[in-house]
Amino acid sequence: MMKFKNAGAELYVPDNRPFDEAVKRTTHLAVSAHQDDIEIMAYDGINKCFGLNDQWFMAIVVTNGAGSPRNGLYADYTDEQMRKIRKTEQKKAAFVGEYSALALLDYSSSEIKDPKDTDAVEELRELILAAGPSVVYTHNLADKHDTHVATAIKVLKALRELPADALPEKFYGCEVWRNLDWLNDDEKVAFDVSGHPNISAAVLGVFDSQICGGKRYDLATAGRRMGNATYFASHGTDQAEALTYAMDLTPLIKDKTLDPAGYITDCIDRFKADVKSKLDRFA
Numbered sequence: 001m002m003k004f005k006n007a008g009a010e011l012y013v014p015d016n017r018p019f020d021e022a023v024k025r026t027t028h029l030a031v032s033a034h035q036d037d038i039e040i041m042a043y044d045g046i047n048k049c050f051g052l053n054d055q056w057f058m059a060i061v062v063t064n065g066a067g068s069p070r071n072g073l074y075a076d077y078t079d080e081q082m083r084k085i086r087k088t089e090q091k092k093a094a095f096v097g098e099y100s101a102l103a104l105l106d107y108s109s110s111e112i113k114d115p116k117d118t119d120a121v122e123e124l125r126e127l128i129l130a131a132g133p134s135v136v137y138t139h140n141l142a143d144k145h146d147t148h149v150a151t152a153i154k155v156l157k158a159l160r161e162l163p164a165d166a167l168p169e170k171f172y173g174c175e176v177w178r179n180l181d182w183l184n185d186d187e188k189v190a191f192d193v194s195g196h197p198n199i200s201a202a203v204l205g206v207f208d209s210q211i212c213g214g215k216r217y218d219l220a221t222a223g224r225r226m227g228n229a230t231y232f233a234s235h236g237t238d239q240a241e242a243l244t245y246a247m248d249l250t251p252l253i254k255d256k257t258l259d260p261a262g263y264i265t266d267c268i269d270r271f272k273a274d275v276k277s278k279l280d281r282f283a
Helices: 019-024 037-041 043-049 079-096 109-113 119-131 146-160 197-205 217-231 250-254 260-282
Strands: 010-012 028-032 057-063 101-107 135-139 170-174 188-192 243-248
Touching: 010 079, 019 101, 019 119, 028 037, 028 043, 028 119, 028 146, 037 043, 037 057, 037 079, 037 135, 037 197, 037 217, 043 057, 043 135, 043 197, 043 243, 057 079, 057 109, 057 119, 057 146, 079 101, 079 197, 101 109, 101 119, 109 119, 109 146, 119 146, 135 146, 146 170, 146 250, 170 250, 197 217, 217 243, 250 260
Parallel strands: 028 057, 028 135, 057 101, 135 170
Antiparallel strands: 010 101, 170 243, 188 243
């Protein structure tokens, strides 16, 4: 079993299989900054694997949740108490969603945001190498949350250190703290996440410390997905009840010379050009 650098790091396997065995069966893997980010951004993987024996979803959460906002029942919780409750909530989601395995790496946000800190990159590389997933999900490069962007960069660095034959087939950057409706349609990866709406609601509903704390991520996420499905095509009927969007980051691991900042600003420039062309045509 892999040994982690942080004493508070934990491994959890909902069906009690040996951890190494549980990791190896992984086909879809998501890496997030915080507890509950996984369930917001990577439900495509949860949905695709739920109830199957040949498809398995694994989650990795890099930070410890100590700085989470708190209110109501949790208003007087210390940072240490919040760390514990956030871990417990994430394990509940893993159980309900039938995840293959869950790794809680227990880094602080400041460690993840430090570009010189390589510990998380090393651990992510080893976990991804052991899992061998065909699909990896993380935060998108235009997310407005600093820790989310820093996490995405750490995942990218970890993947770039893998041998070519160990790379996933697809690497996606997903929506949390900024949706991806602005991406041009020919660049937008749209996942139909209509399946198992009860499981979708349940894996987000267990994060009571956030919901009670005044952040209705459960309702907001469901609303965003329904909105994506309705507004995806202006001249066609809805083809799904819920959609999540992602940007395809696979080129960044296939070609290590590509600059992440240039990659995302090129997407923004193409969006700008599309908006301008419409205005120029009708002005």
